[in-house]
Amino acid sequence: MSHLMPQRHWGLWMRMHEPLGLSLRTQFVVHFWANWHMLLQWRDLVTSSLFALIPTAAMALALWTLKPFRRGGVLDFATTDGSTLLLAGVAIIVPWLAVQHLFFVYAMQRWYAPYVRRELVRRGTPMCERCGHRLPPSPPTACPECGIPLQQESKAVSG
Numbered sequence: 001m002s003h004l005m006p007q008r009h010w011g012l013w014m015r016m017h018e019p020l021g022l023s024l025r026t027q028f029v030v031h032f033w034a035n036w037h038m039l040l041q042w043r044d045l046v047t048s049s050l051f052a053l054i055p056t057a058a059m060a061l062a063l064w065t066l067k068p069f070r071r072g073g074v075l076d077f078a079t080t081d082g083s084t085l086l087l088a089g090v091a092i093i094v095p096w097l098a099v100q101h102l103f104f105v106y107a108m109q110r111w112y113a114p115y116v117r118r119e120l121v122r123r124g125t126p127m128c129e130r131c132g133h134r135l136p137p138s139p140p141t142a143c144p145e146c147g148i149p150l151q152q153e154s155k156a157v158s159g
C-alpha cells in the first residue's frame with residue numbers, strides 16, 4: 001500500500017466516514033454544523049458549487065447554442081412526432097442526470113466530507129479528516145487507511 005495514494009473522490013455515492021451508528025438526531029446536528037462551517041468558508045463553497053454545476057451549465061450551453069427544439073431544428077416541436085420527442089428527451093436527460101450526479105458526489109466528497117469529519121473529530125470521535133477512517137483514541141502518526149500524516153494536536157477539543 002502506497003502511503004501517498006491520492007484520496008479518491010469519484011464514486012457512485014459519497015463516503016463521508018466509516019459507519020458510526022449515529023442516531024438520526026446526532027447525524028442532523030453533525031451535518032448542521034458541518035454546513036455552517038462550510039458556509040463560513042466562501043472559497044470551498046464557491047469552488048464546490050461551481051464544480052457541481054459544470055454538467056448543468058454544459059447542458060444549458062449546448063441547448064442554448066444548438067437549439068435542437070427550434071423551428072427547423074432536429075427536434076422541432078412542430079414537425080417532430082411525440083414519441084421521437086419523448087425518446088430524445090430521455091436520451092438527453094438521463095445521461096445528463098447521471099453525469100450531474102457524479103459531479104455532485106465528487107463535490108460532496110472533495111469539499112463537504114472533510115467538514116463532516118472535522119465536526120465528528122470536534123465532538124470526540126477521532127477519525128482521519130481526509131478519508132474518514134476511524135482512529136484509536138490516541139491517533140497514530142499517519143492514517144492506517146490513506147497514509148496521510150496526522151497532526152498529534154488535532155485531538156478532540158471541546159466545543
Ligand SMILES: [Zn+2]
Pocket residue numbers: 128129130131132133143144145146147148
Ligand atoms: Zn485517512
